[in-house]
Amino acid sequence: MIPPGETIGILGGGQLGRMIALAAAQLGYRCHIYAPEGDPIAADVAAQFTQGAFDDTAALAAFAANCGVVTYEFENVPVAPLAAITPHAPLYPPARALEVAQDRVNEKRFVDALGGRTAPWQAVDSEADLAAAMAAIGTPGILKTRRDGYDGKGQWRIMTAEQGQALDLPDVPLIYEGFVDFFGEFSVILVRGGDGAIAFWDSAHNHHVDGILARSTVPAPAAIAAQVAAARVLAGKVADALDYVGVLTLEFFATDHGPVFNEMAPRVHNSGHWTIEGALTSQFENHVRAICGLPLGATALAARGTVMDNLIGDAAHDWATILSDPANHLHLYGKAAVLPGRKMGHVTRLIL
Template sequence: MSRSSQQSSTQHSESHHSESHHSESRHAQARLVNPGATIGMVGGGQLGRMFAMAAASMGYRVVVFCESSDTPAAQVAHHTVVGKLDDETAVESFASMCDVITLEFENIPAATMERCADHAPTYPAHRVLEIAQDRLLEKSTLAGAGLRVTPFVEVSNNESLLAASETLGWPMVVKTARDGYDGKGQYKISSADELGQVDWSSASSWIAEQWMPFDIEVSVVVAISSNGESTTFPVFENQHRNHILDVSVTPASITEALATRAREVATRAAQTLGVVGLLCVEFFVVGDDVVINEVAPRPHNSGHLTIEACHTSQFEQHVRAVCGLPLGSTTLRCPFAAMSNLLGDVWLDDQDQLVTPRWNDAISIPAIALHLYGKHHPQRSRKMGHLTTLGQTRDEVIERVTAARAKLSP
């Protein structure tokens, strides 16, 4: 496993062309999908919702394929195809309506995206999903390209985990290789005495990663168009609570040189995977370098603040990328921006009884933008919406957005 640093030969700029060897055949097949056409969105969550809203504002029709007619994305789509995502008849019905197809969550069945591609250009390709859905394959692929990832070993039981400690040391983070997110399916194991914590029967494949002391966590959203153009958004600095993103702020509190490096490494990762659309790369900042933690081939929670903060939001950029349009400017409209997640906890009191958040109090604070996702059943730790603000200083935006959120609760 390589831990070497990326040696970039590409001069960073806001927009440049992909040099991936995957890109030649893919871009040769690309075609411009103009406003007025129909975009298919596989998945009905909040990322699909915000994508559909951005697409509609640009004159596109959006057809959502999901398992309920009242999902966040279905509420704002022009049309919804309801069915199991692996139902071949439903896939055919959906894909036949579309001029181009994309997705909002990487755990869509790869076979579904492969079938969609028989009807319309489909981004990202099913091969990208096959990699992104398996942490072992993802990390092996990125490490094989010379990108620095958290050191890892495949494990399957207590014996193999104990053996992994000889390479990775203690503590380790043990994760399911597939399907985990927001801390689900993860265990921090600090010594051999804690091996019994892992429920090996709950998943078929596992990965152990070295516990990586880091300075801060940051993320970069990369856009690569079907025509080969690419660009990155400013670096987001992320604070988590209980493994769930709590607050994001941009620009991140890192040097300009390190921010440039993070953007270059993220672009290289997207090129390595052959992504068309968006890829978010989550990094640990360790000294004067960045280490890839995870990637997601879609818009990302940390990028929600781009709706207000950037000349082009991550969702509009997603539309532009899959439709082969020129990518938009990712520069900030204001020196700083911050976002805070709104979880279902805001709607629940100490006895888990529903309460009405104090919306008036929160949005009475100047320069606060409210986004709710249309979810009807608040649950603790469930993402229900977010708040965003812009300002002149880092402290100003963080204090304002967290103060507004605090005013929501009784």
């Protein structure tokens, strides 16, 4: 157990790290942010900040030596340099979770082996591979980079084989996935303690615009909620197979034939922001509890339901209008530059 008063190291300086640090402070912990950028928003609410590259093993070791436990706020931290951390402090979630989640082919193989249902897929490393994948799976489909893509980035919709043949492929490993005929999207967010205990939050119905999450609604419609139990079984298998500690998110398509796994995130997740006001214990607090070895908090709804809307780009300028409704809970992340497609904050409303 890492007692309150100790320091939690957080790799990454974005809004997820910021919200983890806020939850940690409530429990009496200090947070130390490690990030390559010079002025990360998470550092605004943390006790310490170290600027360093994620592949600088000497800097990582020095950082970890001043922490009781280390976690991360996004899944694209290079795995190999993390070996410099573990002689000094435990790392949760484990690095194995990053190895799986960082590569879409590894992720699909991992979930397939656990009996999960995924979209039909094939690895693509050449034009010939893409042609073979389109022939085997059919079109339409989606070509994705195996690594680093998020919020719709690094993805190309291919409606016909001719369109695929005309693509100028990037010189990176790719994956081709067949389209899934779905009527809704939802996420399963769980927290797993070091003792193997697992707790789930209610699953949100997620609505995306241009590949970016726009709204999460809890509870989900009945047709989606009916598929949550089966999705939780897979999520539990994933967590157990990874010997996971912390908050884990799996995203699913709801289809006429049951849930289809889309992707996983070994961290707190945008579709769980509603839990700050909408659950008895937020995903951020329970992440801190889990990685520090504390008892997990209750995950039940704090109201009949919650709606969470992301504030994308210029939408953050509407803060005065948002606050004019006393029922709104506004969260602004403190980002200096307002850019199209950039998540600047979110707002939640409880359904009483």
